[in-house]
Each structure stands twice: as structure tokens, then as C-alpha cells.
Amino acid sequence: MPIINIKDAKRDEYDSVRVYETLVGDDEGSTPVRVRMQMLPPGYSTGTHVHPYMEIITVIEGAGEAWIGAEDNFTVIGPGTTIVAPANAPHGFSNTGDTPMRSYGVHASPTRITFQNEHAPTAGMPPCDIPRS
Secondary structure, eight states: OOOOOGGGSEEEEETTTEEEEEEEOOTTOOSSSEEEEEEEOTTOBOOSEEOSSOEEEEEEEOOEEEEESOTTSOEEEOTTOEEEEOTTOOEEEEEOSSSOEEEEEEESSSSOOOEEOTTSOOTTOOOOSSOOO
């Protein structure tokens, strides 16, 4: 496995507001996990979504709220907070601060698979890899 410097990471911008920097993984699914840095602007929410695998997110900078299960059952998050969303558990997080929120995320899968909750806001989300049935 190579040594990766974040300045060399693949950078993806969605809707000119969210930025992802992929450290491990690719669209071909050539690694057993995907690791990305993520930046969410103030006021942005991922909405409630699920993955068929565990996702682990650690907040590095910023302030927000996270939930596993119901959106109204949230926990305040900030630098050093780690969210561990089990496979198939509805979860999400939002930036409630006035500065960008930066986090480090691990998808325990070679490919990103996301099902967006039908009742959650979807504006700005990248397309789901598999539509929710």
C-alpha cells in the first residue's frame, strides 16, 4: 500500500459546496475500504442515509449534530468526535457552526453505496450508487 499525502489526494467537489478528498479507494473498488476527507459548509446536512456496511466518521474541525436512527435524537459533535454507524443503520450529520466542518471518513467497502432516506433532504447529495427500493 502506498504512502499518501493529502495534497496528492483526488479532490471532488459537489454542487460547489462540498469537497471530498479520497485518500484510499477508487471508482473501480480496488481497495477493501474507502477513506476520504470531507468538508461541509455551514448549514449543510447529509440528510439521513444508510450504507450496507459500517461507516466511521471523525470530526477534525467545526461543529455540528449527528444522529444514528431518528434525526430528532441527535448528539452535538465537534473536533475529536467519532461517529460509528453500523451497517444498514440510518444516520447523518450536519454542520451547525459558522465555519466549514472537516471530517475523516472510512467506508468499510471497496465501493461507495448510499441509500438516501426518502424523507430526508437530498439537495446537494451526490447521486446514490444504488437507488433505494
